[in-house]
Amino acid sequence: MRSRKTNIFYGIDWILVLFYFVLIFFGWINIYSATATDESLDLFNFSTEYGKQLIWICLSFPLILLILLFEAKFYEKYASLIYIVCLFSLAGLFVFGKNINGATSWYDFGGFSLQPSEFAKAAVALAIAKLVSEKQFNLNKLNNQAQALIILFIPAVLITFQPDPGSALVYSAFVFVLYREGLPFYYITIGFIAAFLFVATLYFGFLYSILGSIGLFLLVLLYFIYYRNKAFKKGWVKIVGIYLISALFIFSVDFVFNNVFEQRHRDRFNILLGKTVDVKSIGYNTNQSVITIASGGMTGRGFLEGERTQGNFVPENQTDYIFTIVGEEWGFIGSLTVILVFVFFLLRILQIAERQKSKFSRVYGYSIAAIFFTHFTINIGMVIGILPTIGIPLPFFSYGGSALWGFTVLLFLFIRLDANRSYEW
């Protein structure tokens, strides 16, 4: 306890720190490969993206120190305040925001821009941790479920309207956290059914999905009537209710897809579902990224040798599509390594989260594991062509100062909380 006062590094989990540096380093190598040109080989060249990223990385060290400087209790105490500040910063975008690539997600500070939605994740995670760790909180209660939902819902809606639906989608990760803390399993089931119905509706169309669900509904009814099942008397209301909700969901999916989504969003789903084959314009990214990864083979083309990388065949290959560089230049071995590093990184977070004595720390740890996991799954899934195109960054890899700082804050807050696990609570 004495040493705690003098040494801010006391008790921190060096394994996570090591993972952090490995990911940052390998990520930057790939950003360098994506953006280096023959003319600019100077590392600290501010005009190049790899140069800027290096500055962001260097500036993240004081940020880490700043995070470690505060007591764990500080974060718990001010979680609500942080959350509210974050909501204001998101809302403020609609007034002061800067529009880049069609989304008003940035504050412009002259030389650089910050994207508050990247920091919002940490704030939401703190808020959820704070809420769930309250003594009276019980996730089996409907009003408590509603509280958690509202905490997640407000930033997600604000981000959706930027519009940046990809970043908003990340908040669905919290369903794993809430489940861990006692949310009934049927929420997860409903989630999967909803996802299934969503895809089925897009794939088979509104009419067939409705007809199919009616058929299924009739079969279930026939089953109950035929066997004169006792459960039927109690259950039929539920069954009819579930059916009506499903039908409503199908209808709304169809409506949202055709009337709310923009054409580019529709295209992304259609391509993935194989309903549209067009490798030239709308399917270009996915097609190119898949070809680029495939061309890496076993050992890859080598650093700075990936011709599709160097020819910039994959757009945005320094941000969302950075994994294509890993695939092409480092091959299967490199891709496998990156995936394994992520897996061990995530499992390490879970392991540490489970050993927390404080519920707050545990929920927070679970939250960041779920967030990193969602980013990892959606990003790489998209790049290797098994998920629709949803533009969210790969943690620690993708170019972008806000994302890097956002993930750094997420991780080191947890490292701070973990370092204090054995005392002070």
Add this chain to the structure above:
Amino acid sequence: MKRSGLLAFLIILVAIIFISRLFYLQLINNSYTTPTLNSSAVKVTYDYPERGYVYDRKGTLLVANQLSYDIMIIPREVKPLDTLEFCDLLKITKEDFIKKYTRAKTYSPRIPSTFVAQVSKSDYAYLQEKMHKFKGFFIQKRSLREYPIKSAPNVLGYISEVNESMILKNPYYQLGELIGTAGIEKTYEETLRGTKGVKHIQRDRFNREIGPYKGGIYDTLPVPGNDLFLTIDSKLQKYGEDLMVNKRGGIVAIEPSTGEILALISMPTYDPNLMVGRERSKIFSQLYLDTIRNPLLDRGLKGEYPPGSPFKVITALAALQEKVITETSTIKCINNKYHYGNRTMACHCNTFGSPVALNKAIYRSCNSYFSNAYRKTIEKYPTPEEGMNVWSSHVKSFGLGNYLNNDLSVGSKGLVPDGNLYNKWYPNVGWSATYSISNAIGQGEVLTTPIQLANMTAAVANRGYYFTPHIVKKIEGQEIDEKFTIPKHTSIDEKYFEPVIEGLFNVFENPRGTAHWSKVKGIEICGKTGTAENPHGQDHSIFIAFAPKDNPKIAIAVFVENGYWGSRWAGPIASLMIEKYLKGGTSTPWKEQAMFNGSLEDEYNKQLIEETPQIEK
């Protein structure tokens, strides 16, 4: 399941799915992995060097180059275009356009292939202005062959676009490129072609060229093709072709002291310039499908004919070598017939029973004398098989009965029978020399090509050796193959040649010699007429000759299909050729005119009419 396990389970599940997908993409599925230098990120362009020129032995230009413009296509880069305008510019129909486009796309969507070959210069001028409108198409300059002298297409050959089987055999070539497919263009393809230069250009995703790929380390400079100097004397070649107008057959003239082919004539022939340009394929199929005149058959190299009487020279030399006859031994011809077994053969030498010695036998072309010599040669040995083999090896030492193994693209073996052949033919009866007596006078089983016969003549002229006949005298910056500079000796001793050559000399000199009519003043020509029976109709007219008698400069063999008899067409043509080569002109213009104007077309047409009803019978 424990609640805390779900996320860990999902993490591992997703990782397994990702790794499987990557395993499939990067290690199993090969359809995405393209070879480095062929991928769409790297554009490959070629610099075609100029094909080497071809000159004759005196430096006259025979084959040169002219520029041509090919419209190339990279199908995957084609954007929707005004096809009507494009077709109009290229003078093709829309159906052609679709056909060519599909063909190119099937071959490869990203490798350039020829869309329309050899656009004329005037079309090129228009096209060049408008080409920017048609994405995915570009113009490639290429040189085409040009033949200043309309002569010797059989020697020069032609170049044509490579077909897909050639591409599979030799990866150097790509669809739309040119390759020598006949004549010296084929045999000296690599010499003439040079090596194309390759440029790899790195492109970004908009297909913009962003500079040489890897700083150009894979790029090569084109190596220009080398010029060839042929052994052909183009004046003699052209003269021979003129003499052979309206006749079918072949002439081969060789310089005995080197084996250099001075003239290689095959008739009927065609203008080599026809094999160039956009009409080429139409004309080529016309020539190719003309199975009656067969202009694409090089009769000088591939035409297998019974050699007829000139072969008697070899029969005599073999008999002399085997010592079964001497210069002075004689034979009588009773009732103008030569009797063997129960059969007889016409003597053809009108000696009316007086004894005939070697010299006279040659210049009167006495069948009986040579039949007797042949028979004695074979019967010298205990079994006819052994005798036959000895005779056969003597004949083969003159380069007959096998490929000459030279630098010409085509050839035929001909046929020189040996003991085995007759063992097969007569497996159950003992056969003897008389079974194959016609071989003695070049009928029977023996078949030769004109070039073999010319080479045989050169061997006789050299008194016992020859150099493999070849067509290339000099390659720019390269030695010719040494197999052409080493003499090949026959199995006949030098001393036996003189009496035979004396006889050949008398064919012209003696008033009763069979070619006395063709004698040329001031040149000592030795020669031998031939009249070969054949199953297709009128006898072939054959002649071999060399001159001068001592230190010979030219040996020649002339075949005129269905030319009745040796001294009617082949003899005069041979002597005119010799005179042209040695003196530069003729002393008997009337004879020359007779050859220029003489035609055997009626004779050939007769075969057509006669043979057609036979099929219908």
